[in-house]
Amino acid sequence: MSGLLSARDGAPVAIERAEAKSDIVLICEHASRRVPESLGDMGLSEDLRKSHIAWDPGALAVSMLLSEALDATLVHQRFSRLAYDCNRPPEASDAIPEISEVFEIPGNRGLGPVERAARAEALYLPFHQAIDDLLVARQDAGRSPVIVTIHSFTPVYKGVVRDVEIGILHDSDSRLADCMLARASDGYDVRRNQPYAPVDGVTHTLRRHALTRKLANVMIEIRNDLIADAIGQAAAAGYIAGLLGECLEGEAL
Template sequence: MGILSVEEGDPVALENVVARGPVILVCEHASRLMPKALGTLGLAEDVLASHIAWDPGALAVSRLMAESLDATLFYQRFSRLVYDCNRPPESPAAMPEKSEVFDVPGNAGLDRAARDARTEALYLPFREKLSGLVKARIAEGRPPVIVTMHSFTPVYFGAPRAVEIGILHDADARLADAMLAAAADGRYDARRNEPYGPEDGVTHTLKEHGLSNGLANVMIEVRNDLIRDEAGQRVVAGYLTGLLAKGLPAINQ
């Protein structure tokens, strides 16, 4: 028996597939849904509702941005604790035994067969379908811009984080540079490669689908206390849409 039942459907979802805008929004940590076959991985409900299982608010903000930008939205339908699709299969963080201060009993001591089953059920469909979407756009003469969307906890290992918006990049900083220049208005505490950076392994999707195809790309991180409700989500989505609108022309210069 596989990780996902037929009734649970596809591990990934696409919205606004026929979008005319250049951006593909990717939300790897959109959901805290657990496959029925894996139960709760030994975690309490309050832990499964926390940031270790998903990126709260990220999907809602992504949907608002997709509407404003006429962008396609591509996202993972199951929890990052089962498989973090922003990590390659060989990474320990793909199926973490511990996330921040929380042990994940259901991920402890996974053997090769168990890891392979999760990779095949969740990561490979994510990678292959996103790759297919990107390659189709390139073939149409519409090379896309890859924008990955995340949120982060305001307190990490007991330490408060002052940064509010992170603009992250790997080797290609064109779009990030332009967005950071636009964010110099000071409305938010926006920083480069914070609260994480390439050295933390968080740019896997950017490298796999952006850099490998020569496409402009950026990763956006939003502190999740700013997007806990619909009002906050709309405000932040509007701001980020504005940053992207100002940044996109710079990638062709």
């Protein structure tokens, strides 16, 4: 294990359904709120370590349902974005945030280059190497992977109420997003590049793995009050699976 992670912590990345038949590769960068043992409580209360600043509540549950429904491989991070946000490159200041939303993160305050590099080496690099290895193997086998990242967001952010329920986000390649938005039916308030957009730095995983390989891709954001329980998670997963299925069959793209 790395200096940051102990044997009890285990691996920084998990892969579900590695041999799945679908070309879809699901990625959940903010799946866990666990903090490596070596970082303690990071100076935060238990409530904050359970809150959205630490992870995307409901995102992993929806990802697991999608993985099952679509027979798709899922890659997910096993540690909190408070330790390292795997949807940010090492040079990004918010890869290891000193402030998240309005909350200071004492465990991240004043880290030097060596400490930041150690976090990236332990958490970011293995996560993205696992994705790279998976995509290379798929392409070497003549397959055309489709990257779908799954996130959740808060109903209220810094006092502003968010009406959008599902965001379909994209960077410069909007093929899959365009198709999903065109087919989005009643049931959810679905919007393009909301509540975040590429200018917010949220498309790093898409840029690193999909745009460089010219692979179809999309980032999906779900309002977390809608996926707070099993019923909501199943409904959202069913809806998203339907959109992906319609867009990826035949010549939809």
